[in-house]
């Protein structure tokens with residue numbers, strides 16, 4: 607089987623590429639990436655060491671994409687994933703995330719290839735997620751047990767990033783309907799683990815740990831600046847495991863949408879995250895407060911994994927402590943990557 611991973615030098619793409627190379631011995635795995643994201647070059651070197659070829663090209667360039675040869679499966683991990691880029695650089699978000707998917711689908715038709723698409727929990731309506739938590743200044747810990755399933759409202763505003771993901775999902779369904787492409791759409795919540803060059807608006811778990819290790823300044827941002835907002839977190843290894851299962855079963859299980867995340871056991875507020883990072887690093891830092899909330903920020907998101915669990919008899923294995931330990935040791939043991947977090 608020939609597998610192409612787009613955005614393959616990013617956090618998710620590179621980890622999937624390496625995982626599949628090791629676990630699907632007969633598969634031929636290669637990637638493309640324009641190395642736009644900080645840290646992607648380092649990931650490219652990890653791929654190279656294992657004999658995984660990366661083509662340095664832009665997902666907007668359809669002519670170059672079709673020149674890559676024929677594939678059986680495309681795992682689409684290419685995106686501008688930072689939410690705040692929705693306002694800072696909307697053209698790039700739109701072109702990479704939506705025109706990019708369009709190009710990948712044309713390639714799928716040409717190759718008769720199937721597609722696994724990395725979508726996001728950000729397709730869900732921001733106003734309706736905001737309504738889950740009564741107060742916009744969250745001064746006390748949130749006690750909710752609500753989980754978000756695939757039927758949560760997608761009709762409201764969800765940032766340009768969320769829109770491009772939702773529109774990509776619709777494009778995939780249209781192309782599949784007409785051209786018999788098999789697809790799987792995975793709406794992931796927060797993914798974390800080693801080799802994520804995290805920043806404030808994307809990859810905050812590794813960023814948070816790095817701030818603690820290197821004793822850098824940072825702040826709780828939004829919802830009054832108390833740090834009580836909650837997310838669930840899934841380890842990248844669990845993401846790789848479920849994608850491998852999906853690949854193995856795609857002949858029989860396809861054309862479906864799944865929410866996938868760490869679930870309620872792996873949900874954590876920023877205050878709790880601080881406490882766990884302090885314990886691991888031994889560094890107790892003073893954290894600033896920025897009260898103002900971005901229009902795109904949400905107070906609470908915890909994944910309902912019921913559908914993915916039932917369909918594939920799978921569940922995430924790594925708990926929040928293991929996720930944080932893996933990130934901690936990755937940062938401590940790799941001196942070359944430290945500059946990316948300063």
Ligand SMILES: NC(=O)c1ccc[n+]([C@@H]2O[C@H](COP(=O)([O-])OP(=O)(O)OC[C@H]3O[C@@H](n4cnc5c(N)ncnc54)[C@H](O)[C@@H]3O)[C@@H](O)[C@H]2O)c1
Pocket residue numbers: 612613614615616617618619638639640641642643646663664665666682683684685686687702724725726727793794795796797798809
């Ligand atoms: N990381 C998460 O928590 C998370 C959660 C939900 C969904 N996702 C989705 O998973 C996918 C991968 O996310 P990630 O965290 O690995 O992001 P990432 O930024 O680490 O990886 C994306 C890669 O795409 C490349 N890229 C960007 N624009 C490109 C272009 N125009 N042409 C070619 N390559 C380009 C970047 O250089 C980068 O290496 C994305 O589709 C994202 O929306 C991620």
